Amino acid sequence: MMRKATFFTTASLALMVAGCGSDTQVQQYGENPELPGKQRGLFPTMTIAAPAAWGDNRPIVPKGFKVEPIATDLKIPRQALVLPNGDILVAEGKGGGDAPVTRPKDLIAGFIKKKGTSPVKGGDRLTLLRDADGDGRYEFRVVFAEHLNAPYGLALAGDRLFVANQDALVRFDYRMGQIRASGPPITVTRLPAEINHHWTKALAASHDGRFLYVGIGSNSNIGERGMAVEEERAMVWQVDAETGASRRFATGLRNPTALAMQPGIGQLWAVVNERDELGPNLVPDYLTAVRAGAFYGWPYAYWGNNPDKRVRPFKPEMVKKAIRPDYALGSHTAPLGLAFSNAAMGARFGSGVFVGMHGSWNRERPVGYKVVFVPFRDGRPAGAPVDFVTGFQKDGATFGRPVGVAVDPRGALIVADDLSNTVWRITPTSNRPPGQAAAEQGGE
Template sequence: MKFAHKYAGMRYVAPLSVLLLAGGAYAADSGQQYGPNPELPEPQRGLLPNMTVPEQAQWGDMKPTVPDGYTITAIATDLKVPRQTLVLPNGDILVAEGKGGGNAPKSRPKDFIAGLIQSQGTTAVKGGDRLTLLHDGDGDGTFEEQTVFAEDLNAPYGLALVDDDLYVANQDALVRFDYQEGQTQASGPPEVITPLPSRINHHWTKSLTAGADGDYLYVGIGSNSNITERGMAAEVDRAEIWEIDAETGAHRAYATGVRNPTALTIQPGTDELWAVANERDELGPNLVPDYLTSIQDGGFYGWPYSYWGQHVDPRVKPENPELVESAIAPDYSLGAHRAPLGVDFSNAAVGEQFANGAFVGEHGSWNRADPVGYKVVFIPFEDGQPAGDPVDFVSGFLTDDGKTRGRPVGVTVTPDGAVIVADDMTNAIWRVTRDDANAQPTERDAPEDESATSNGASTTPEDEQMPEDGYAGDR
């Protein structure tokens, strides 16, 4: 298997002079904090964060690293910015491909600088604005058919299936397709269930999951800024998780103050909603922790006024002490700047060591000197709650010499225990299986990464869009 990247030979770091002008370089890394009660350092303020975007490297004959007793295989390649995946009842896999945003005005010098640096960490391939279907006809683990299920979408991201209704969260609307098991192509254009906030769209990704009974859908809507620098008027209906009536499209704010809820899922055996979220930036390399948390109906999670419960963010004026007092601390810290973009709960078929917990796809940092994330971790659970440090499940995207071969996004666990990982830099879908599972994945021929082919793509993203977290965004 050989993947290639067009970006080569450069490592992008904010100039030391800029950091000195900001009042001094950041203090040494005090380590990442994990779990329900992280020790939070004092905030560090500066003109710009210490930015490092790892140089992109080729996979060559390498593959990501998985635990002993597991095998990883690329089951789809040459995709157009894969984000999230959905396993259909017959085992087919739908892949949402897209690249959104790009409408956020750059009003400050730091916006231009950060945008330029961040763009080096994204693929040159234009987003597909489509759903691709992967089909394994004989169940041998090789998905030999790769077809376009639906196209002409608008940066699709979240996916959910309820009976015969396939829901897709575009960056501007929640839409629905009719679906019959085994269907390989949409039977017509989608029906709009409800528009979603899309003005400016600093955080453009719209995560999606269906409630346990299927009557309601939940959509995560990120903020329109890092920390309200565009004013509160731009944040109406943002940094929220909506509950949407699947039949009527009527919606309400189920939870607020979640800066960027990038992936949602329902905990098996319950009707409890869980999310991973990307927190704010520009407070230092170890603030603020991104997190995994259950989401309470009516809960407020701090943004913009506070973080991790009642830790007040002094940058936000006017303050809101009453709302801060009600802020809920998340259940589990993943560490700062990990940029989680995927989450799914495990099942017994994955294997005893990884049977009870959740997998989280960490897209990786851009705004700290030493990159972190760039892997899929497993968060063990006990009695329905996170317990213990994260365990690396899929790693090797970030090399020992500080380069990156890929960036994980969505994570989906199949009923038979395979773990599906979308990689939006390699433009591939990876599948991890137990070696003693019945179906063994077979190596697929892997052409060079599409960013290196002659499809007209340049070494700068064609639409010059910033990553989905905009300036605040390794996301």
């Protein structure tokens, strides 16, 4: 039996290679990315670098910054939230896993992708980190809430902490300095959870706290499970924080994995993971402002009005309705984190967004596996992305995979790494005087 299994895997890998298309790099960032012709084979190319311990290695950051691990041995850290007193909440969990396998290629892809992930069981919890004396070391760590269901998105609105589980939006009461939830979570509204092919539920709150915005991914790559299972998916919901009433805010977003509200303007932005199996350079994942009532194309079109006729039934009228996203991030980079910067990050990185790229699985040469900075000018992306945190891969080994990113208003980037189960903190080397943060901390 072992010999047959080995033969099956080897033969499957050979078929994948036979179905490969060209993996030539193309320019795929910004408003007008290159869109090469579609390349379809029996199987997509799959390359997952072997996970390895960090050892003496560390992520690489720009000159003038330093990086330190502030929490290790977590249970699949996905997203982080910096609270007003400087505490950091980390959502730990791993969802999905119940989607039925409908195609042989899905079975093979799932087997290979799993080898590039952490074997640790998801924590289904929120962990709180505290740096009480302001020295940059988060010496206090406690479980804030547990027995959740694959928590992912986090948002604080006034005295209420909202958490997007894979099946429901819930909330906790919160007071400054609190280290543990005062009671069980209260359900605000249920979220689509059947099959849960894309299980992550991104979350952001409006500036006034009246509305929550929830990103809900599709149940397939391109509708191969039938469109009935896509009901209320591949979109962003707007949820009334008081009543839980929801409505479709924007649709046609295949997998909106992170949401952020633009400071001062109140414009909602998202990063979106686009479709696969059209070649190594299609379709670009993207960053976009999320406009109320807009349709972004999935599954009928990509990057505006480019049709994708793999979906049945195909609807050409929907292609015409699709609007173009704002900024391409490259095909298969898998952006999962999004956070607006501020002046405390310095002149070069003070105006724009940080994007955590989890990294590709379906390219011969991996892409992503880093955190980039997209500069903004006049409230919009302007210019090429800048590598900000790299070094997650080296010599065929993968030390970490960045997911959520968060910016501390006092000048730090927080990065959740769900492969090494670490939270990293990147700060300018010209830090404020030690102890300043301690005076700002709440306590209990």
